[in-house]
Amino acid sequence: SAVISQKPSRDICQRGTSLTIQCQVDSQVTMMFWYRQQPGQSLTLIATANQGSEATYESGFVIDKFPISRPNLTFSTLTVSNMSPEDSSIYLCSVDGTGFEQYFGPGTRLTVT
Amino acid sequence: DAKTTQPPSMDCAEGRAANLPCNHSTISGNEYVYWYRQIHSQGPQYIIHGLKNNETNEMASLIITEDRKSSTLILPHATLRDTAVYYCIVVPGYSSASKIIFGSGTRLSIRP
Numbered sequence: 001s002a003v004i005s006q007k008p009s010r011d012i013c014q015r016g017t018s019l020t021i022q023c024q025v026d027s028q029v030t031m032m033f034w035y036r037q038q039p040g041q042s043l044t045l046i047a048t049a050n051q052g053s054e055a056t057y058e059s060g061f062v063i064d065k066f067p068i069s070r071p072n073l074t075f076s077t078l079t080v081s082n083m084s085p086e087d088s089s090i091y092l093c094s095v096d097g098t099g100f101e102q103y104f105g106p107g108t109r110l111t112v113t
Numbered sequence: 114d115a116k117t118t119q120p121p122s123m124d125c126a127e128g129r130a131a132n133l134p135c136n137h138s139t140i141s142g143n144e145y146v147y148w149y150r151q152i153h154s155q156g157p158q159y160i161i162h163g164l165k166n167n168e169t170n171e172m173a174s175l176i177i178t179e180d181r182k183s184s185t186l187i188l189p190h191a192t193l194r195d196t197a198v199y200y201c202i203v204v205p206g207y208s209s210a211s212k213i214i215f216g217s218g219t220r221l222s223i224r225p
Contacts, residue, residue, distance in 0.1 A: 004156075033212060042200070043157065043215040092156050094213075101147075102213060104156030 002027050002095050004105035012111045013083055020079045021108045023093035028073035030096055034066070037090040037107070046091075049076050083112045116140065116203045117216050124222040131188040133219050135201030138182040145204050146177060147213070148186045150197040157200065157215075160186065191223045 003026040013019050023032065034046040047055040047068055055068040069077045080087050090107040097103050118136040125131040137146060148160040161168055161175045163184070168175045174187040188195055200218040204211045 035215075042198075042217050043151075043213075045212055045214060048212055094156070097159075100162055101159035104158070106156055107154075 002103040006105040010109040119219045122220040131191040133186040152197040
């Protein structure tokens with residue numbers, strides 16, 4: 001199994017600012033995924049991040065708003081840029097596991113005021 | 114869009130079997146059925162997966178119909194800790210590296 005940590009666990013930010021969320025894994029993984037979970041909703045995939053290549057974004061998400069870095073096989077960051085109250089969500093990262101399951105981090109709870 | 118349909122909510126008495134249905138009528142031959150659950154304020158947790166045969170592990174059993182158009186997740190002896198949102202997901206291929214598209218899930222409540 002993989003143990004995933006995210007920082008920060010929660011934050012309150014002002015409109016127009018940016019927040020960078022970190023995802024750290026205790027083992028090397030090929031694929032990392034970023035999700036958003038708006039209040040009371042299911043998870044929505046933002047992007048897939050492969051080490052050494054540009055992230056692949058899902059429809060409705062763009063790099064200028066959600067830039068992602070993947071500098072090595074154990075770490076990734078997601079930045080939420082120029083935030084608005086609509087960005088208030090839980091942001092989760094996940095990683096590929098041993099072949100058939102994904103492991104999810106605990107999430108970062110973001111509130112934009 | 115999610116390729117599965119689940120009831121929005123269900124409840125079950127503690128100690129009884131919880132049977133959660135899922136429809137995936139457009140599933141392709143190489144697509145697997147996965148189940149994850151999300152306990153409040155936590156990240157989703159893998160439960161079980163299958164292709165066409167029934168599967169069982171320490172957490173649950175998965176029953177897939179012969180035509181593969183629907184499946185049922187069975188929690189044999191539900192406890193209060195099983196209260197969660199359960200997601201039935203269709204994933205192409207046998208790989209944890211496949212992106213997961215979550216549907217709305219079933220909110221399961223276990224009553225004492």
